Amino acid sequence: MTGVLSPLVAAAVLVAGAMGAVMRYALSRALPVRPGHLPGGILIVNVVGSAFAGALIGLAERAALDGDLRLVLVTGFCGGLTTFSTWSVETIELVDGDRWRAAVFNVVLTFVLGIAAAAGGYLLVG
Amino acid sequence: MRSYLAVALGGLVGTGLRLACDLAFPRADDAFPVETLIVNLGGAFALGWLVGGLWTRPTTPRWLKAGIGPGVLGSFTTLSAVTAALVVLGREGEWLTAFAYLLASIIGGLAAAAAGLRIGSLIAHRPMPTDVTDAGETL
Numbered sequence: 001m002t003g004v005l006s007p008l009v010a011a012a013v014l015v016a017g018a019m020g021a022v023m024r025y026a027l028s029r030a031l032p033v034r035p036g037h038l039p040g041g042i043l044i045v046n047v048v049g050s051a052f053a054g055a056l057i058g059l060a061e062r063a064a065l066d067g068d069l070r071l072v073l074v075t076g077f078c079g080g081l082t083t084f085s086t087w088s089v090e091t092i093e094l095v096d097g098d099r100w101r102a103a104v105f106n107v108v109l110t111f112v113l114g115i116a117a118a119a120g121g122y123l124l125v126g
Numbered sequence: 127m128r129s130y131l132a133v134a135l136g137g138l139v140g141t142g143l144r145l146a147c148d149l150a151f152p153r154a155d156d157a158f159p160v161e162t163l164i165v166n167l168g169g170a171f172a173l174g175w176l177v178g179g180l181w182t183r184p185t186t187p188r189w190l191k192a193g194i195g196p197g198v199l200g201s202f203t204t205l206s207a208v209t210a211a212l213v214v215l216g217r218e219g220e221w222l223t224a225f226a227y228l229l230a231s232i233i234g235g236l237a238a239a240a241a242g243l244r245i246g247s248l249i250a251h252r253p254m255p256t257d258v259t260d261a262g263e264t265l
Contacts, residue, residue, distance in 0.1 A: 005149060017141025018134045021201040025133040025192065046205040053206035054213055074210070075148060080141050084203035084231075086196065086265045088170035088239035089177055096243070107232060110205070118209035119216075
């Protein structure tokens with residue numbers, strides 16, 4: 001990736017990120033978290049976004065996706081769709097509410113499924 | 127509806143900030159992703175602070191929480207960049223770097239969120255929130 005970025009591409013990255021954020025928000029409202037339980041909506045977007053990012057990076061490495069589009073889709077859309085801040089605060093709130101089992105599940109499932117999804121996406125296009 | 131608009135605007139801002147960080151600190155495929163780690167830990171700390179402080183104030187409007195929480199900080203931080211970077215580090219054979227990055231993200235992220243929550247509620251003089259009653263909607 002070069003350091004030069006056209007304003008149009010930058011704007012597209014921002015809009016793609018906003019679209020990802022709205023989709024994440026819509027899903028987490030559609031699947032409300034019961035207090036003390038696993039935040040399923042955020043887990044789903046994080047795993048799905050990881051799969052997309054893995055596949056898109058795989059495509060970009062095979063020159064099947066150009067650099068600008070990679071930036072828009074990976075940095076923009078996948079970055080906006082997935083989140084780290086919500087995951088960490090929700091996990092700590094589970095711990096503070098003595099819901100250790102849900103907290104551990106949230107950590108393990110997010111990273112095991114997220115890494116598996118990213119690797120799966122990456123290998124699938126290879 | 128207003129909350130969705132706030133999340134969209136917040137998403138523009140958060141993604142823009144992360145893009146600026148990405149461009150300011152370019153990284154080789156086999157290097158430790160310091161920049162993403164700082165972005166994620168900073169976002170986790172900031173969200174914890176807000177959830178422990180401003181969010182507990184009854185007068186804070188829901189759309190504002192949505193715009194800053196899931197909007198700005200939700201899109202500033204990212205999980206896909208972490209998992210994708212781990213896969214690429216593995217492909218490069220940088221297993222030690224990948225392992226260190228994974229541990230730093232998990233332990234660092236949880237510590238940052240915990241510190242933010244505690245400092246936020248301490249400054250706001252409010253008890254720690256332990257219910258994720260509106261999780262996903264305002265976090």
